[in-house]
Amino acid sequence: MKKIYLVLSTVFILATAVSCVSTRGREPISRNLSAPGVKSEKQLYNFFMSANPSADKKEVARLAALYIDEAEMEGINSDCAFVQMCLETGFLRFGNLVTPQMHNYCGLGAIDAEHPGETFATEQLGVRAHIQHLHAYATKDISLNNECIDPRYRYVNPRGKSPTIAGLAGTWAADRSYSTKLEQLLIRLESF
Numbered sequence: 001m002k003k004i005y006l007v008l009s010t011v012f013i014l015a016t017a018v019s020c021v022s023t024r025g026r027e028p029i030s031r032n033l034s035a036p037g038v039k040s041e042k043q044l045y046n047f048f049m050s051a052n053p054s055a056d057k058k059e060v061a062r063l064a065a066l067y068i069d070e071a072e073m074e075g076i077n078s079d080c081a082f083v084q085m086c087l088e089t090g091f092l093r094f095g096n097l098v099t100p101q102m103h104n105y106c107g108l109g110a111i112d113a114e115h116p117g118e119t120f121a122t123e124q125l126g127v128r129a130h131i132q133h134l135h136a137y138a139t140k141d142i143s144l145n146n147e148c149i150d151p152r153y154r155y156v157n158p159r160g161k162s163p164t165i166a167g168l169a170g171t172w173a174a175d176r177s178y179s180t181k182l183e184q185l186l187i188r189l190e191s192f
Contacts, residue, residue: 027190028190029077029079029080029186029189029190030077030079030080031080031164031165031166031183031186032077032138032163032164033076033077033080033134033137033138033162033163033164033165034075034076034077034135034138034139034163035077036072036077036078037067037068037071037072037077037078037079037080037081037082038079039078039079039082039189039192040068041061041064041065041068042064043189043192044064044067044068044078044079044082044189044192045060045061045064046192047188047189047192048060048063048064048082048086048091050192051086051091052091052092052093055091055092056092059092059123060092062123063082063085063105063123063127064082066123066124066127067081067082067085067127067131070124070127070128070130070131070146071131073131073145073146074131074132074135074144074145074146075135075139076131076134076135076138079186079189080134080165080182080186081130081131081134082189083182083185083186083189084106084130084134084168084182085105085106085127085130086185087181087182087185088105088106088107089105096110097110097111097112097113097115097116097117098110098116098117099116101119102116102117102118102119102120102126103119103120103121103122103123103125103126104117104118104119104120104126104129105126105127105130106129106130106133106134107173108129108130108133108150108152109151109152118151118152120149125149128146128149128150129149129150129151130150132144132146132148132149132150132153133150133152133153133156135153136150136153136156136159137156137160137161137162137167137168137171137172138160138162138163139159139160139163140158140159140160141159141160142159165179165182165183165186166179167179168182
């Protein structure tokens with residue numbers, strides 16, 4: 001009897017250990033835009049590079065770090081913001097109105113050829129503007145921790161109209177399947 005108990009205990013301990021190892025770093029990602037992100041820079045980087053292996057590795061690493069830092073400063077979900085950047089830029093392939101030199105990672109102000117979108121001087125400012133715009137959609141709070149550089153921040157009305165990614169379809173983007181596309185990317189990111 002003791003032998004069977006010992007064997008069963010050992011099997012249970014090993015199964016628990018394997019389960020913990022296989023799920024470590026694979027926490028579920030909140031779809032709430034003001035929840036904390038759970039993915040590390042390395043996980044964001046690996047996710048991105050799996051979709052665009054020819055991207056500039058240093059640029060992707062910088063952007064992963066910037067999204068985490070800037071989102072944390074404003075209380076925005078870095079995971080959601082990062083996948084939104086991936087969707088909006090085609091994993092930095094661009095190809096629509098916005099060009100890489102604009103450092104506009106979320107299509108901010110991009111409407112048509114006459115209004116191709118906002119331009120920011122650096123990667124950091126482009127990421128900051130994106131995070132600030134998400135802040136306007138996600139919360140009713142009108143204060144930011146950094147100086148507001150998002151020229152369209154004041155136009156989001158009502159404030160906090162999209163606390164989750166589901167609310168971005170038809171508001172942030174006219175595309176009614178926009179939140180479904182973000183959801184699909186978040187599901188992929190969860191496996192990293």
